Amino acid sequence: MSVSTKNPPLAATAKDDSQVRQKQMIAAHYARLARASESGEKNVYTFVPGNLTELLRSFDLLPVLPEINALQSGMRGKSAEYIALAEKLGHSEDVCTYVKCDIGMLKSGNVGPTGERLPSPDLLLLSYTGCFTFMKWFELLKQEYQCPVVMLHVPYQAEGRITDSMRAYVTAQIRQKLIPALEQVAGRKYDEDRLKECLARSAQAEEDLVWVLQSAKNRPSPIDAWFGAVYYVGPIFSAFRGTPEAVEYYRALRVEIQERLTKKLGPVTPDGMMTEEKYRLVIEGPPNWTSFREFWRMFAEEGAVAVASTYTKVGGMYDFGFRHDPERPLETMAEYCMGCYTNLDLSTRVGILTRYMQEYEADGLLVNSVKSCNSFSAGQLAMLREVESRTGRPVGFIESDLVDPRYFSASNIKNRLESFLQMIAQKRGGAA
């Protein structure tokens, strides 16, 4: 593809209010964690998919998400050394690099993304949602920490629906195992009213998040629904769902995006605002974190914008109507867990991608297959072909990894991306 087709230099940008706000929220959270031994605040390590943040917050427990720490390590350029250390300690080169990055970080002093030491967990909440590796990850951590661990087994939606038996199973585990364990750690009784308040706040934030994600249906899209949206889902996927800060964050974000929409502005990219939207893409799979900005730039320079993505649904699938329902606190949490993207069967995933392609008027589907993650990657090629045959639109495939820089080949990705975009351009030309 010739240079002349690239987007012109991107307009400069200032940091959005929502970004500043998010930074502050994260900094304050990690500072609280760093002070936990003095303040006596207790924390719970858990996972992004199926995180029960409202429940933890209702006990005043602080969530710690090892996946977020791993991706932050990737972005800060620390993951290579952490992974190397874990491999030196006997972890296979074949397995999920999030786990190795976390183990390496732990063995290097457990210093978190803000440069402060993270406290050891008071409880490991193994929300076993959509990923087999979670189980092994916390079995490994259990060897390192003298703290209790609770397994919350979340059944897979193999038939594309939640049955009564599945709901009853998860709810029973929350009621009979998890809540007593949290009472023990927090030293206080379960307070359902408090939980309901948190859940009501979650629903509010979810409403605004969905509005923001769906703003990408406009032309030009005011957001990038993959690279950009990983920031947007940050608070709701991590420690903040159900908090007043999250409600405020999503309200502010919505106002900002509304403003961009009114002004018909494109998304903000690492080099500023995208001036011309040339390609609208749906993206399946997680991004790469070690070269995140470089990766994003490859798309931005081509005028390629993600209008919808599945990765931004791993911590909760809200855009087809699910909201936390404070009137059914335990059931709603169970349904939330079961509804996370990687807990959905492949036909449902294909249905979602096809819908995104149509509703967001996308030019093509691009899969970023990450070596680490069987939960995402196994079956992606079959999904790709199925979406192609259902929509008749071009599909593309690139490979990388989450936090292992050894598996990020910029030239390879760039080549594949360019041929994919060329394919779209040709198709358009042919249709004209």
Add this chain to the structure above:
Amino acid sequence: MTETLPALVQRATELSRDWRLSSVRAWKQRTGALAIGYLPVYVPREVFHAQGVLPVGLTGAGDDLEIIKGDAFYQSYICHLPRSTIELGLNGSLDCLDGIVFPATCDVIRNLSGVWRMQFPSKMSRYLDVPQDFDRAMGGVFYRHELEDIAREIHERGGRKLEAEALRASIRVYNENRTLVRELLTLRREAPWKLPTAELYVVLRAGLVLPVEEHSAMLRRYRDLAQADAERRPRDQARVVLTGSFCEQPPLGLIKTLERAGCYIVDDDFVPVLHWLRGDVCTEGDPLANLVTAFLEDSIDSPVRYCGDGTKGQELVQRVDESKAEGVLFCAPSFCDPALLDQPMAQAALDGRAIPWTSFKYSENTGQFHVIREQAGTFADSIKLWSEA
């Protein structure tokens, strides 16, 4: 004419390599009944049996089949089993199956259930979610529901309705099979020269395709013939436990290589469905409840089964003790997350007891064994030297 030992082993070898499932086709022709496949590592075959269905264990295609189309379905960093399974589906080898059950072993098998369904939409394709909560009132209730649901679907597809009496009878038949399997595993521990693993492996593996009654007969005959063979004498070999090969199976050549390199495999993880339940399943009372309880409370330790009490690796140490092994071979399929993520914990437990180990990886179609032969040979030699010292 009664079958000789070489003839029996030959028959078992053919059955274990029969990825075209000709024995299953013949059985179906004879009986007109349903045959349903299942993926590793465990399904309660008693339920199928009680519904008049032949359960057929699928473990890929080994090293006998060139993968042509299957590779287009899976990236290079995913284990081999799903690509050979898809290849078998696409080349018609599995056409005789009326359905496939995909147990919740790992994300690859979980997602394979979805690929399968997209590829073969008219066939029964069932995901069997097994509980990781082992409380009867929670995981037990859920699991029972899963089994009832599968039984209902099998019935809708032409299998018999699941009845308590038939299930009790099936449990008895499988208890007998498990008893024989346990007996053979014990005999091998005591005298591995009488029951070499390369031989026992194919005899056990034949149980994936044979009706259980026929397999039990084969086990009995093998036991008697192998024990009676006076030619089989002990050699100076290192006793090892082999672990990690519970799903995708290594090629037979690899097992033979390990034995030729000086190892007596006295315990292993191969074809775990045959001995997943440690003891007999109770035949009194509600048979489905008994199967559920056996799964919850009497399953073997496995990397795919949750262990939350920090005792990971202890069962492996116990197996080493019970089999009087002198070392452990970690022998896992490449890119097998459950096996490979488990290894550091198991290795730490062995290190705690100063039990030597070595590790290598394979794929079901690995064709070159010289590196593994070197490694296993050196390991066996070092164990022998150590024990002599």
